[in-house]
Amino acid sequence: MTSVAYRFEVSLTGTPPAGGILAAGARVPIAGGAPPEFGGSAEPWSPEHLLVSAAALCFLTTAEWFARRAKLELRAFSCRAEGLVEKTPAGLAFTSVRLEVHATVPRGDTARANALLATAKKHCLISNSLRCPVELAADVDEAATPVAA
Amino acid sequence: MTSVAYRFEVSLTGTPPAGGILAAGARVPIAGGAPPEFGGSAEPWSPEHLLVSAAALCFLTTAEWFARRAKLELRAFSCRAEGLVEKTPAGLAFTSVRLEVHATVPRGDTARANALLATAKKHCLISNSLRCPVELAADVDEAATPVAA
Numbered sequence: 001m002t003s004v005a006y007r008f009e010v011s012l013t014g015t016p017p018a019g020g021i022l023a024a025g026a027r028v029p030i031a032g033g034a035p036p037e038f039g040g041s042a043e044p045w046s047p048e049h050l051l052v053s054a055a056a057l058c059f060l061t062t063a064e065w066f067a068r069r070a071k072l073e074l075r076a077f078s079c080r081a082e083g084l085v086e087k088t089p090a091g092l093a094f095t096s097v098r099l100e101v102h103a104t105v106p107r108g109d110t111a112r113a114n115a116l117l118a119t120a121k122k123h124c125l126i127s128n129s130l131r132c133p134v135e136l137a138a139d140v141d142e143a144a145t146p147v148a149a
Numbered sequence: 150m151t152s153v154a155y156r157f158e159v160s161l162t163g164t165p166p167a168g169g170i171l172a173a174g175a176r177v178p179i180a181g182g183a184p185p186e187f188g189g190s191a192e193p194w195s196p197e198h199l200l201v202s203a204a205a206l207c208f209l210t211t212a213e214w215f216a217r218r219a220k221l222e223l224r225a226f227s228c229r230a231e232g233l234v235e236k237t238p239a240g241l242a243f244t245s246v247r248l249e250v251h252a253t254v255p256r257g258d259t260a261r262a263n264a265l266l267a268t269a270k271k272h273c274l275i276s277n278s279l280r281c282p283v284e285l286a287a288d289v290d291e292a293a294t295p296v297a298a
Contacts (some may be wrong), residue, residue: 022205058196060181
């Protein structure tokens, strides 16, 4: 029996005196650097913002996967994500990530959507990779029009 | 006594039928979506690539912080970073991240640089936030010119 494994590769080229450029295949490169909180600037993406982004995006892509399988139409989706970094016995680390999600689904699909978002949270592989808890606050509303025939 | 806490906020706006746009203040927005491995495409940044990016970039910014403090000049820095995702008892999750770092420092500073990179690895707050181990393979070489007077 072979186990399933996926590899994700990124390159980072430093731009002295600070930060660097992140690249991964065909993706648009990202300028990265320390955030203002740690002596950097507010323009490059910081490691902390990228980690919070990974958590939010993983929640969305996982929800989309379950929605396709359940034939539930996510008509709109937005998320405000916040990560908290604190001193821990092991040094600075994320101690929580909170995802405030707003989704719009066809009329009559709210209950299914709430169940689906809870399932997506449980299966998000970024959440599963973090030491800290990821909290979900989901708010689902219904579009004026019902499920397409 | 108040504890130190830092908050990092990101917004994600879905672009149905798949993926979304990540934004955080003045930073250039990032198009995100599932990777090809999970039914997506190779053009948007995936959650998995963003997590590996966060680990690599945190290592760089932490090394820069210690280098400034030690007055050690990192003349060049590059990193190939790879994350492995596997099935675990809790579901799919990262099981390891490997950082292959190449740095160039002034002549005579190799030993100091190797010690500094090991320290940076220990203090990287993204590594401290992950369940899986982060492995560092560092390769330091010296520029032809010595430390500036």
